[in-house]
Amino acid sequence: xxxxxxxxxxxxxxxxxxxxxxxxxxxxxxxxxxxxxxxxxxxxxxxxxxxxxxxxxxxxxxxxxxxxxxxxxxxxxxxxxxxxxxxxxxxxxxxxxxxxxxxxxxxxxxxxxxxxxxxxxxxxxxxxxxxxxxxxxxxxxxxxxxxxxxxxxxxxxxxxxxxxxxxxxxxxxxxxxxxxxxxxxxxxxxxxxxxxxxxxxxxxxxxxxxxxxxxxxxxxxxxxxxxxxxxxxxxxxxxxxxxxxxxxxxxxxxxxxxxxxxxxxxxxxxxxxxxxxxxxxxx
Amino acid sequence: xxxxxxxxxxxxxxxxxxxxxxxxxxxxxxxxxxxxxxxxxxxxxxxxxxxxxxxxxxxxxxxxxxxxxxxxxxxxxxxxxxxxxxxxxxxxxxxxxxxxxxxxxxxxxxxxxxxxxxxxxxxxxxxxxxxxxxxxxxxxxxxxxxxxxxxxxxxxxxxxxxxxxxxxxxxxxxxxxxxxxxxxxxxxxxxxxxxxxxxxxxxxxxxxxxxxxxxxxxxxxxxxxxxxxxxxxxxxxxxxxxxxxxxxxxxxxxxxxxxxxxxxxxxxxxxxxxxxxxxxxxxxxxxx
Amino acid sequence: xxxxxxxxxxxxxxxxxxxxxxxxxxxxxxxxxxxxxxxxxxxxxxxxxxxxxxxxxxxxxxxxxxxxxxxxxxxxxxxxxxxxxxxxxxxxxxxxxxxxxxxxxxxxxxxxxxxxxxxxxxxxxxxxxxxxxxxxxxxxxxxxxxxxxxxxxxxxxxxxxxxxxxxxxxxxxxxxxxxxxxxxxxxxxxxxxxxxxxxxxxxxxxxxxxxxxxxxxxxxxxxxxxxxxxxxxxxxxxxxxxxxxxxxxxxxxxxxxxxxxxxxxx
Numbered sequence: 014x015x016x017x018x019x020x021x022x023x024x025x026x027x028x029x030x031x032x033x034x035x036x037x038x039x040x041x042x043x044x045x046x047x048x049x050x051x052x053x054x055x056x057x058x059x060x061x062x063x064x065x066x067x068x069x070x071x072x073x074x075x076x077x078x079x080x081x082x083x084x085x086x087x088x089x090x091x092x093x094x095x096x097x098x099x100x101x102x103x104x105x106x107x108x109x110x111x112x113x114x115x116x117x118x119x120x121x122x123x124x125x126x127x128x129x130x131x132x133x134x135x136x137x138x139x140x141x142x143x144x145x146x147x148x149x150x151x152x153x154x155x156x157x158x159x160x161x162x163x164x165x166x167x168x169x170x171x172x173x174x175x176x177x178x179x180x181x182x183x184x185x186x187x188x189x190x191x192x193x194x195x196x197x198x199x200x201x202x203x204x205x206x207x208x209x210x211x212x213x214x215x216x217x218x219x220x221x222x223x224x225x226x227x228x229x230x231x232x233x234x235x236x237x238x239x240x241x242x243x244x245x246x247x248x249x250x251x252x253x254x255x256x257x258x259x260x261x262x263x264x265x266x267x268x269x270x271x272x273x274x275x276x277x278x279x280x281x282x283x284x285x286x287x288x289x290x291x292x293x294x295x296x
Numbered sequence: 297x298x299x300x301x302x303x304x305x306x307x308x309x310x311x312x313x314x315x316x317x318x319x320x321x322x323x324x325x326x327x328x329x330x331x332x333x334x335x336x337x338x339x340x341x342x343x344x345x346x347x348x349x350x351x352x353x354x355x356x357x358x359x360x361x362x363x364x365x366x367x368x369x370x371x372x373x374x375x376x377x378x379x380x381x382x383x384x385x386x387x388x389x390x391x392x393x394x395x396x397x398x399x400x401x402x403x404x405x406x407x408x409x410x411x412x413x414x415x416x417x418x419x420x421x422x423x424x425x426x427x428x429x430x431x432x433x434x435x436x437x438x439x440x441x442x443x444x445x446x447x448x449x450x451x452x453x454x455x456x457x458x459x460x461x462x463x464x465x466x467x468x469x470x471x472x473x474x475x476x477x478x479x480x481x482x483x484x485x486x487x488x489x490x491x492x493x494x495x496x497x498x499x500x501x502x503x504x505x506x507x508x509x510x511x512x513x514x515x516x517x518x519x520x521x522x523x524x525x526x527x528x529x530x531x532x533x534x535x536x537x538x539x540x541x542x543x544x545x546x547x548x549x550x551x552x553x554x555x556x557x558x559x560x561x562x563x564x565x566x567x568x569x570x571x572x573x574x575x576x577x578x579x580x581x582x583x584x
Numbered sequence: 585x586x587x588x589x590x591x592x593x594x595x596x597x598x599x600x601x602x603x604x605x606x607x608x609x610x611x612x613x614x615x616x617x618x619x620x621x622x623x624x625x626x627x628x629x630x631x632x633x634x635x636x637x638x639x640x641x642x643x644x645x646x647x648x649x650x651x652x653x654x655x656x657x658x659x660x661x662x663x664x665x666x667x668x669x670x671x672x673x674x675x676x677x678x679x680x681x682x683x684x685x686x687x688x689x690x691x692x693x694x695x696x697x698x699x700x701x702x703x704x705x706x707x708x709x710x711x712x713x714x715x716x717x718x719x720x721x722x723x724x725x726x727x728x729x730x731x732x733x734x735x736x737x738x739x740x741x742x743x744x745x746x747x748x749x750x751x752x753x754x755x756x757x758x759x760x761x762x763x764x765x766x767x768x769x770x771x772x773x774x775x776x777x778x779x780x781x782x783x784x785x786x787x788x789x790x791x792x793x794x795x796x797x798x799x800x801x802x803x804x805x806x807x808x809x810x811x812x813x814x815x816x817x818x819x820x821x822x823x824x825x826x827x828x829x830x831x832x833x834x835x836x837x838x839x840x841x842x843x844x845x846x847x848x849x850x
Contacts, residue, residue, distance in 0.1 A: 188689035191649050192749070196703030197676035199669070206702075210693035334768040335739070449635075478634040479795060483839040483849070505768065508841030512849055531845050549769040550843045551798035553825060560773035560802055 029286025032279035039276060043095040051075055052086035054093040054246045059084050063262040079264040081254060087265060090246035091272050097247055098276065100158070101231040105165035106224035112166065113173025114216050120174065121181025122204045132178070135171045143168050147230060151239045161234055165227050173219055180212045214288045221284030225277040232273055248273050297365075298322035299499045300346065300467050305359035306582075307341055307350070307523070315341050315354060317524040317578055323516075325466070326497040328490070330510040330531070332546075333520035339503045341523075343469040346501065348380055363467065381412050385460040387470040387489070391452035391477075395444040402440030405459045413463055420462075427458040431488055450481040454488065461492055467499045474509065486513055507550045511535055519543050521571050524578060542571045588757055588789045589623040589646065593655035596638075596645055615641045617813040618655065623757075623791060628783055630804030630821065631793045632836070637810040639793050640684075643761045646791065647681045648672055660756070677707045680750035684762040686742035690734040696720075697730030700749045707753060719752035722786075723778060740771030744778065751782060761793045776803055797836055801825055809833050 042049060052075070061084040064073050072079065078087040120131035147164040154160040184190070185208065193203045228248075235249030248269045255266025300323040307316040316338050323329040331339040344350045346361055348368070360367045363383060368376050388394040395404055405427070406420035415423070421440075428436035431454040444452055453473065460468050470489065474482040490513050493500050502514055510517050510531065517534055519527040519542065527540040538544045545563040552558045597612040604610035615638045623629050633639040644650045645657065648664055656665045659679060664672065683689035690699055700716045709715060717727045723744040734742055743763055750758050760779065764772040780803055783790050794800050800807055800821070807824050809817040809832065816830040828834045841849065 188683040188685060189691040191644075192681070192683060192689050193691075193702070194649060194669075195647055195676060195679075195681045196749075196753075197673045197706050198702070199673075207691050211691070213693075334770065480634060480835055480839045483841070486841070487849075506841065507769075507843040511843050511845045511847070512841045535843060535845050546769060547843060549773040551769075551772075551796070551802055552842055552844075553798040553801040553837070553840060554842060556801065556822070556825075560776055562774040562777070563770040 026286060026289065028282045029290055032282040032286060035275055035279045036283060039095055039272075040099060042092050043099050046089075046092040046096055050086075050089035050092045051077065052089045054085060054089040055244060057083040057085055063258070063265075065262070066264050066268075078268050079262065081251070081265045082258050082262065085246075087251075087268050090251055091248070091269055093246040094248045094251060094269065095272070095276075097158070097245070098228050098231060098273075101161055101165070102224040102227045102276075102280070105162045105169075105227040105230075106220055108162065108166045109169045109223050109227075110173055110216060110220045113170035114177045114212075114219075116170065117174035117177030118181050118204060118208065118212065121178035122185050122208050123200060124182075124185075128178075131174060135174050138168075138171045141168075144233065147234065148237065148239060151234055156239055161231055164234070165230050168230075169223060169226065172223065173216070176219060177212055177216060180215050181208055184208050184211045218284035218288050221280045221287070225280035228273065228276055228280070297324075298327075299325045299364055300501065301360075301362045302342065302346070303360040303362070305342070305345060305361065306357035307338070307345060307354055308357050310353050310355050314357075314579070315523050316345075317522070317575065318359070318582070319518075319520075319523070319525055321518050321525065321528060323467070323499045323501060325499055326494070327516065328493060328500040328502055328514045330514035330517035331501065331503045331520065332505060332507060332510055332517055334505065336522075337520040338523035339505075339520050340471055343386075343471050343501055343503050346467070347384055347386055347469055348376060349386075381408075382463070383466045385463065385465040385468045387456055387460045387468060387473045389472040389475055391449050391456055394456055395452055397444050399443075400440065401442050401444060401447070401455055405440070405455070405462055408459075409463055423462060424458070427462055428455070430461075430492065431455075431458045433458075449477060450485065453477065453481075453485050457485070457489060457492060461496055461498070464496065465498060467501065468493070469501045469503070471503045472505070475504075475506075482509075489513065507535075507547065519546065522575050524571075524575050526571055526574070540571075541567045586624055587622040588625045588660060590658040591619055591621050591646075591655070592658075594619040594642075594645065594652055594657065595654045596641055596650060596652045598641075598650075612653075614653075615813055616645070616652070619815055621808060621815060621818055623789060624806075625756075625789055626787065627806055628780075628790045628792060628804045630800035630807040631791060631810065632795065632797055632800055632807060633810035634795060634836075636812065638813040639795075639810050640761055642810065643681070643759050643791065643793050647679050647759050649681075677703075677753045678755050679757040679759070680753055680755040682743075682746045682750050682758060682760045682763050685766060686739065686746045686763075687734065689746055690742060692734055694733075695730065696732050696734065696737070696745050699734070699745060700730070700752050703749060703753055709753075715752055716748075719748040722751055722782065723748045738771070739767050740774055743767065743771070743775050747775075747779065747782070751786060751788075754786075755788070757789045757791070759791045759793070762795070763792075764799060765795065772799070779803065796840075797825075798840060809836070 061073060061080050062082050064076050064080040065071055066079045067077050076086050080086055116131050120128040147168050150164040150167060151160045154163060190203060190207060193207050232249030232252065235247035236253045251269040252266060255269065259266045302319060302321050305316055305319045306314065308314050319342060321329065331342055333339045341354065345356065356369060361369050363379065368379060371379065395401065402421065402424060405424040406417065409415040409420035409423065410417050424440060425436040428439060433439050433451070433454055439447065473489065474485050477485060486509065504510060514531050516530050518525045519540065521542055527538065527543045534543065538547060542563070545567045548561040549563055551560055594616055595614065595618055596616040597614040599610040600613045601610050619642065631639050631642060641650060645652050648667065652665050656663055659675065662675065664675065697716055700719055701712050704712045704715055716730060720727050720729060725741060725744050725748065734745065737745065764775050767775060776799065782788060792800065792804055804821050807819060807821050808815055809830060811832045817824060817828070817833050824833065828837055
């Protein structure tokens with residue numbers, strides 16, 4: 014090239030690989046929890062309460078990350094907790110995305126009455142404080158996996174709707190949309206075939222962020238004991254229990270917190286990384 | 297003696313290709329020097345290098361930029377910014393984005409005089425009024441109190457010109473200042489820039505892709521291709537007898553409505569091959 | 585019938601959203617204030633004017649991207665002024681448009697081949713791949729470009745893709761809206777020469793919108809000069825350049841900087 018401007022290239026940064034690696038590992042561990050987990054996550058043994066992790070004196074072989082005050086194995090509980098966290102992330106994230114993005118696309122591209130209705134709905138929805146709203150919802154629906162997912166979807170669809178609407182409006186003003194009209198394509202066809210591919214990268218980033226948020230919301234709900242049944246292992250539940258005994262057994266709090274932190278971070282980094290890597294326009 | 301002289305300036309994209317290839321040019325006091333070339337030829341980069349506003353992704357490899365005999369590239373960055381702030385100015389391309397929409401016009405002209413050059417505010421305001429009158433704005437007082445969106449594109453470009461001349465700079469870089477304007481407004485603005493430049497004796501580096509504009513406003517011009525100056529000559533010679541085949545080809549591709557027999561000829565492949573070979577040869581010599 | 589378009593008393597106003605009151609409808613600004621003209625079959629009509637003259641609005645009304653407020657537009661004898669989108673669809677193949685900014689008019693997520701093929705499929709053409717190939721041949725792009733994305737092309741090449749998409753449908757009429765204003769002179773010359781050749785070879789009728797009379801002179805047989813939503817001059821090109829009648833036309837001509845240091849420019 015004579016012109017130096019063509020020489021810039023985007024490389025897939027380490028953040029894409031690291032986050033994909035962590036999430037991939039987590040999926041495998043979660044799926045394999047019944048076989049991989051060294052102990053029964055529910056088995057209590059008060060004789061083995063508050064055992065430290067393996068590298069500290071007083072550790073018991075087999076309890077790699079120690080035990081909580083009831084003598085339950087922390088590692089096994091984290092692995093079983095990952096099953097719930099990932100289920101919520103995938104199902105709630107995807108449903109939120111589908112509903113929110115579809116409404117946002119309609120409002121932003123079709124405009125008119127559909128925009129009026131959807132935008133007002135979003136405005137009203139966003140006037141509710143989200144955490145209180147979700148706690149209220151689960152309290153009404155009763156605890157359980159279905160309630161958690163329903164709460165997340167009902168609260169967070171506005172996030173997609175707003176961003177996708179703005180993006181669809183920008184794209185709708187581009188000449189390629191007018192050009193599709195000149196070619197004789199209908200409104201719905203233009204929305205699906207011309208606009209959607211251009212908002213897809215944004216939707217992808219939002220989706221991964223939403224999965225991270227879903228993990229957090231689930232943790233918050235189990236932290237306040239509104240998740241699935243109380244003794245099932247959840248990261249939020251473990252954090253809540255660990256908090257009470259942090260001065261005697263920090264590991265009960267720190268390990269689930271770390272798992273939560275890495276997972277949420279990985280989801281957000283995965284989205285950005287994928288966008289950098291696979292967006293033909295950015296490249 | 298020339299006021300601005302650029303010697304063997306080499307720019308490179310960090311970790312990428314070369315943007316300017318040993319560019320040299322001289323602009324005398326009170327002279328208008330045109331920089332022409334196709335998009336990507338590097339003409340804007342020269343202006344940016346002079347004003348020290350190159351994007352972070354671009355690095356200066358070698359060469360000198362002398363302002364009145366002082367090599368600004370050898371100066372401490374802070375000292376360089378002060379010198380350039382006091383002696384140079386820019387007339388930007390897009391009058392619609394060059395003024396901050398959140399502020400009134402008056403302070404946008406006077407702030408630089410007050411904050412950077414330490415003028416008393418009253419003096420700066422008097423100067424702004426004087427210059428707005430000079431760029432033929434009828435009610436300077438009212439315009440200074442206006443916000444940019446209340447003014448037309450041509451009006452905003454006049455304000456930017458007034459602002460550029462406010463501190464009596466010795467050198468002004470004009471980066472495609474009329475590209476966004478209608479042809480009738482372009483004519484007024486060009487004549488205005490020319491008149492102001494002559495009255496103030498300012499050296500002007502004028503970046504444009506339009507050879508018609510060059511023929512109206514410049515005394516000399518440099519033709520660039522792929523960051524290399526292929527021809528540097530006075531305007532009359534250039535339009536009468538261009539030396540380089542690429543210059544001839546550019547002229548042949550420029551429409552001229554008064555001459556219906558003038559058929560537009562794109563730059564021929566052979567000419568592009570010739571100048572590319574020259575670029576490659578220059579690169580080879582630079583590498584050797 | 586010798587004329588492809590007949591436009592009578594064309595008015596068009598758009599809502600001015602910047603002045604919209606909090607409640608109620610936005611005020612409307614009249615962009616086109618009663619235009620009458622015809623486009624003869626096989627003509628290359630130049631539409632020239634400054635910004636705010638309404639030239640792009642007129643173009644978009646001709647291909648019915650905008651709906652006129654009053655007056656009429658007849659295409660091949662059919663009144664298309666207020667036709668709905670469904671009724672327009674079969675006609676759309678016959679009047680096509682090339683856009684000013686090829687970067688925004690080519691969907692960045694689609695490959696060149698897909699961009700040219702999409703309108704063909706919509707209108708039920710058979711043998712789409714071969715037609716895409718022929719369209720690329722016509723505009724002088726290698727067939728291999730079908731697999732590329734728009735951002736991998738230069739400005740001139742993108743504009744050729746825009747032309748290929750329009751001619752692939754074998755339309756009778758093409759509207760070209762400022763299609764060379766963003767290009768370097770060399771690419772501009774290439775695109776103009778290409779367009780001139782296509783008009784001749786394919787028997788097209790072309791309306792060419794531009795702010796640049798030099799370009800119009802090169803390409804067009806007839807010129808309409810617009811000023812603030814009205815036609816101030818409508819003449820044969822040679823006659824217009826030899827003896828411009830309207831004051832605004834003269835002003836436009838006088839303002840063009842010729843590449844000639846001896847041209848008086850007062």
